[in-house]
Amino acid sequence: MTTYGPETTTDEVLLGHDLTGRHFMITGASSGLGEESSRALAQAGATVTMLARNQSKLDTAIERIKSSNPSAILNTGIVDLSDQQSIRDYAQEFLATGVTIDVLINNAGVMVCPYSKTVDGIEMQFGTNHIGHFLLTNLLMPAILAGTNPRIVNLSSAGHTHSDVNLDDPNFEKCEYNAWESYGRSKSANIHFTQEIVHRYGDRIQSFAVHPGVIMTELGRHLTPELMSEMTERVKSRSTSSSEAKETGALPFKSVEAGAATQVWASVTEDLAENNGAYLGDCQLGVEGGNPSESGYLPYIFNRDTAEALWSLSEELVKQEFPKST
Numbered sequence: 001m002t003t004y005g006p007e008t009t010t011d012e013v014l015l016g017h018d019l020t021g022r023h024f025m026i027t028g029a030s031s032g033l034g035e036e037s038s039r040a041l042a043q044a045g046a047t048v049t050m051l052a053r054n055q056s057k058l059d060t061a062i063e064r065i066k067s068s069n070p071s072a073i074l075n076t077g078i079v080d081l082s083d084q085q086s087i088r089d090y091a092q093e094f095l096a097t098g099v100t101i102d103v104l105i106n107n108a109g110v111m112v113c114p115y116s117k118t119v120d121g122i123e124m125q126f127g128t129n130h131i132g133h134f135l136l137t138n139l140l141m142p143a144i145l146a147g148t149n150p151r152i153v154n155l156s157s158a159g160h161t162h163s164d165v166n167l168d169d170p171n172f173e174k175c176e177y178n179a180w181e182s183y184g185r186s187k188s189a190n191i192h193f194t195q196e197i198v199h200r201y202g203d204r205i206q207s208f209a210v211h212p213g214v215i216m217t218e219l220g221r222h223l224t225p226e227l228m229s230e231m232t233e234r235v236k237s238r239s240t241s242s243s244e245a246k247e248t249g250a251l252p253f254k255s256v257e258a259g260a261a262t263q264v265w266a267s268v269t270e271d272l273a274e275n276n277g278a279y280l281g282d283c284q285l286g287v288e289g290g291n292p293s294e295s296g297y298l299p300y301i302f303n304r305d306t307a308e309a310l311w312s313l314s315e316e317l318v319k320q321e322f323p324k325s326t
């Protein structure tokens, strides 16, 4: 396995890769890690379908990419992951084209927003980060299964350590809303979803969950001083390997190019053939009990019963069953 680390960038991961003819679809491609992944993959020759909910933000991201690579092959699609009808409309339109998907990167995300609900009445972070991607992925599954060596990469986070999913009260109706706990639930859901894809599709699809690191992007748009202090305390209590983080709650910030590297690595590397379903961070395999800011994870993310139960709950919430593949 090639050795990479926290500072490895997208372009370094893609060195020597010719992605001509491979089709990547990326949600949340209008900014941050989604835009950088799109740029880097297109630079390596891939055809990239960039999905976003805001057309003008997406157009601006495409202009930025085209300014450095005029021949980038970029398609676009408008999908609001907090609106199931929008997801259904896009999936129907896409499937009608007959185009296949080699790699789907479920990258879009919202973090610590004030309490609100999606169009379909689901708490916003769980509804967008997990349920939206659950529905989109399953609707697009015929195109993914028809892809070449297909992969599904789900953006998770060290934030999974804030909380496992809560299958009894996904909308915070029986307990008080806590924005970090909600983010944690949604990011744990991204990992359970990865596990269940692997369980259901076996060798037909490779799927990985990714912690990208800590990167200054628009993800922090809802952060308040109170939420920052709460995060500092949470980081102090969960840090295992860095004494500085234990004492100060300091986070190891990365560039956007290094932040997007792990999801790009998960999308292209051949090094993970024996590790289908793995949790990844810093372009490496995750480490149980390790520092979450790096690639550490808590063991509950690999609980089989939770993965199955989350799938069932997700089916209820999208009012559609996606039976186990035969």
Ligand SMILES: NC(=O)c1ccc[n+]([C@@H]2O[C@H](COP(=O)([O-])OP(=O)(O)OC[C@H]3O[C@@H](n4cnc5c(N)ncnc54)[C@H](OP(=O)(O)O)[C@@H]3O)[C@@H](O)[C@H]2O)c1
Residues within 6 Å of the ligand: 027, 028, 029, 030, 031, 032, 033, 034, 052, 053, 054, 057, 079, 080, 081, 082, 083, 106, 107, 108, 109, 110, 111, 128, 155, 156, 157, 158, 159, 211, 212, 213, 214, 215, 216, 217, 218, 219, 220
């Ligand atoms: N940055 C970090 O430190 C960090 C750490 C751990 C995990 N992550 C994960 O990495 C992923 C990418 O985050 P980022 O840092 O690149 O953040 P970002 O710059 O805010 O990008 C998030 C993207 O998701 C889109 N999005 C949000 N809600 C959506 C919705 N309802 N429908 C469709 N698209 C929606 C955003 O579009 P709009 O701009 O239109 O809202 C944006 O394009 C997220 O899943 C995040 O949880 C990031």
